[in-house]
Amino acid sequence: MMGLVSPRSRTAPSREEKKAQTRARLLDAAAVVFAKKGFAGASLDDVADEAGLTKGAVYSNFANKTDLIRVLLDLHLGVRSDAIPGEVDPHLPQPEQAARAGELFMAMLTEERESYLLELEFLLYLARNPDERNPTNYLARRRAIADIMQQRADEDGYTLPLPAEDLATAVFALGAGIALERLVNPAHVPDDLFGRMLAVIFGVAGDQPGKPGSDKR
Amino acid sequence: MMGLVSPRSRTAPSREEKKAQTRARLLDAAAVVFAKKGFAGASLDDVADEAGLTKGAVYSNFANKTDLIRVLLDLHLGVRSDAIPGEVDPHLPQPEQAARAGELFMAMLTEERESYLLELEFLLYLARNPDERNPTNYLARRRAIADIMQQRADEDGYTLPLPAEDLATAVFALGAGIALERLVNPAHVPDDLFGRMLAVIFGVAGDQPGKPGSDKR
DNA sequence: TGTACATCAGTGAACGCGCGTTCACTGATGTAC
DNA sequence: TGTACATCAGTGAACGCGCGTTCACTGATGTAC
Numbered sequence: 001m002m003g004l005v006s007p008r009s010r011t012a013p014s015r016e017e018k019k020a021q022t023r024a025r026l027l028d029a030a031a032v033v034f035a036k037k038g039f040a041g042a043s044l045d046d047v048a049d050e051a052g053l054t055k056g057a058v059y060s061n062f063a064n065k066t067d068l069i070r071v072l073l074d075l076h077l078g079v080r081s082d083a084i085p086g087e088v089d090p091h092l093p094q095p096e097q098a099a100r101a102g103e104l105f106m107a108m109l110t111e112e113r114e115s116y117l118l119e120l121e122f123l124l125y126l127a128r129n130p131d132e133r134n135p136t137n138y139l140a141r142r143r144a145i146a147d148i149m150q151q152r153a154d155e156d157g158y159t160l161p162l163p164a165e166d167l168a169t170a171v172f173a174l175g176a177g178i179a180l181e182r183l184v185n186p187a188h189v190p191d192d193l194f195g196r197m198l199a200v201i202f203g204v205a206g207d208q209p210g211k212p213g214s215d216k217r
Numbered sequence: 218m219m220g221l222v223s224p225r226s227r228t229a230p231s232r233e234e235k236k237a238q239t240r241a242r243l244l245d246a247a248a249v250v251f252a253k254k255g256f257a258g259a260s261l262d263d264v265a266d267e268a269g270l271t272k273g274a275v276y277s278n279f280a281n282k283t284d285l286i287r288v289l290l291d292l293h294l295g296v297r298s299d300a301i302p303g304e305v306d307p308h309l310p311q312p313e314q315a316a317r318a319g320e321l322f323m324a325m326l327t328e329e330r331e332s333y334l335l336e337l338e339f340l341l342y343l344a345r346n347p348d349e350r351n352p353t354n355y356l357a358r359r360r361a362i363a364d365i366m367q368q369r370a371d372e373d374g375y376t377l378p379l380p381a382e383d384l385a386t387a388v389f390a391l392g393a394g395i396a397l398e399r400l401v402n403p404a405h406v407p408d409d410l411f412g413r414m415l416a417v418i419f420g421v422a423g424d425q426p427g428k429p430g431s432d433k434r
Numbered sequence: 435t436g437t438a439c440a441t442c443a444g445t446g447a448a449c450g451c452g453c454g455t456t457c458a459c460t461g462a463t464g465t466a467c
Numbered sequence: 468t469g470t471a472c473a474t475c476a477g478t479g480a481a482c483g484c485g486c487g488t489t490c491a492c493t494g495a496t497g498t499a500c
Contacts, residue, residue: 015496019443038341040257043486055487057444065487120341124255127334127400138402161417169406170391170414173398177390180397183344185355189386197387200378201417232463236476260453272454274477282454 023061025051030072035118039069039125070132073122076115081105081175082141085148094156095199102195109179116179142168161203171198240278242268247289252335256286256342287349290339293332298322298392299358302365311373312416319412326396333396359385378420388415 013021029051033042044065048055062068088100109116126132146164153160160167174197182189230238246268250259261282265272279285305317326333343349363381366388370377377384391414399406 015441015443018496022443036345038255038257038345040255044488045486054445056446056490059488060443117341117344120337120344123397123401124334124337124341127337128253128255138405142405162413166407166410166413169398170395170410173394173406173410174387174391175394176397177392177394178387180340180393181386181390184340188355188359189390190383193383193387193390196379196383197418200420201414203417230463232474232476235463239476261455262453271478273457273479276455277476 019061022051022053022057026053026058026061026068027072027075030068031076031118032114034069034072034121035114038121039065044068069125073125076118077122077137081108082144084108085145090152090155094152094158094202097152098198098202099192099195102192102198105175105178105194106191109182113183116183120180120183142172145171158203161201167201171201174201236278239268239270239274243270243275243278243285244289244292247285248293248335249331251286251289251338252331255338256282261285286342290342293335294339294354298325299361301325302362307369307372311369311375311419314369315415315419316409316412319409319415322392322411323408326399330400333400337397337400359389362388375420378418384418388418391418 026047029049030047033046033050036042037046044055044058047068048058051057058068062071084101084104087104088097090097092100142165146168149160149167150164162170175194178189178194243264246266247264250263250267253259254263261272261275264285265275268274275285279288301318301321304321305314307314309317359382363385366377366384367381370381379387392411395406395411
């Protein structure tokens with residue numbers, strides 16, 4: 001998100017700018033390192049090294065390791081998959097929307113295995129530290145998806161098989177479960193499984209095996 | 218003086234027996250402690266304390282911490298949910314089978330939160346250590362479920378919406394995702410969500426408006 | 435504009451603690467006679 | 468049956484290392500005049 005080039009950019013960067021930059025580098029490095037080794041398994045030296053800095057830089061920008069984890073958590077959780085509904089053309093027929101959404105999700109999993117590892121680490125952390133303020137915008141995200149699903153169902157004149165919010169929860173859960181399985185056994189999960197399941201769930205399950213003669217439109 | 222007992226129990230236990238018992242106590246303790254703190258976060262002192270023993274007992278029974286993790290992994294992975302299909306009465310109508318299986322799964326989640334935390338820790342471990350021999354009997358379990366689903370579909374005369382193996386993968390994934398969400402936000406996942414989704418997926422989702430009554434052959 | 439001083443982000447070394455691992459030992463169990 | 472020795476599971480102390488955290492310092496940036 002670099003906007004207009006400020007006059008500053010010809011000058012030496014200000015202290016504030018440099019500090020913000022350092023902080024960002026540390027957070028990026030932490031995301032990489034924590035995904036790879038876990039919160040407990042990764043050291044602050046690992047993080048600093050990955051960022052090309054020293055541990056002192058970490059302590060100059062964060063109170064301690066836990067604080068770093070919390071800030072990172074606020075920054076990352078759930079960001080991954082929020083963009084998908086907006087990228088699916090709502091004018092396509094429903095089964096193709098399902099297939100397309102499934103495809104996008106699977107592509108994301110493949111490209112950003114690391115993000116998902118980090119997210120799992122976050123979820124475990126939250127599950128083990130329930131006192132921790134839960135920064136999930138989970139309910140807002142779920143409502144957003146639920147609204148989209150309801151709206152498209154209304155427009156296209158079909159009925160959702162479950163209340164929209166519950167369906168949204170289930171779809172998230174299915175995605176998370178598929179992601180998890182893929183993380184451990186990539187070969188066991190076909191690429192189009194998520195899309196096909198979406199089609200089944202939304203009740204427009206195209207052709208079924210053993211049922212010849214079903215026509216695509 | 219207690220009366221007659223089996224000869225063994227009057228005798229002092231053999232060395233071998235005592236060792237096996239110690240090993241079992243350590244493994245139980247490790248399951249508890251690793252679920253609570255994670256592999257990296259929990260120390261062997263924690264494990265030994267939980268078992269009422271000392272670290273030396275751990276090293277007398279396992280080569281090192283990694284070995285303990287591996288043995289525990291072999292022992293626990295996937296054991297949780299395998300029993301469910303056998304507990305569902307196959308003579309019930311399909312939607313009730315779905316509801317019943319969902320109910321059993323949810324009850325298990327609630328009662329054995331710790332087991333699922335441990336399983337997640339395992340999965341993360343496997344995802345991060347792909348060299349590790351993957352001890353999952355995952356494929357066997359999947360095939361077993363797939364066979365059961367196929368068989369019941371055949372008997373009751375309906376068609377599975379996806380090839381049985383893929384459907385089994387998806388059902389596992391849905392369960393895992395629901396479990397994950399529940400772990401973090403127990404209140405956000407209705408108790409009967411899994412059962413209702415199973416009913417939807419298996420195509421007997423009560424009445425769907427706009428779809429004429431499906432007849433069994 | 436230049437000069438002198440103040441600030442403070444990041445450095446690098448140090449500290450102390452907890453951890454995984456090792457090891458000499460002990461005392462109960464097993465074995466030979 | 469009893470006696471003498473061997474074995475070995477588990478103990479408890481020790482070791483060394485890596486970690487989170489602290490701190491005196493440095494040198495670039497900021498400020499006052």
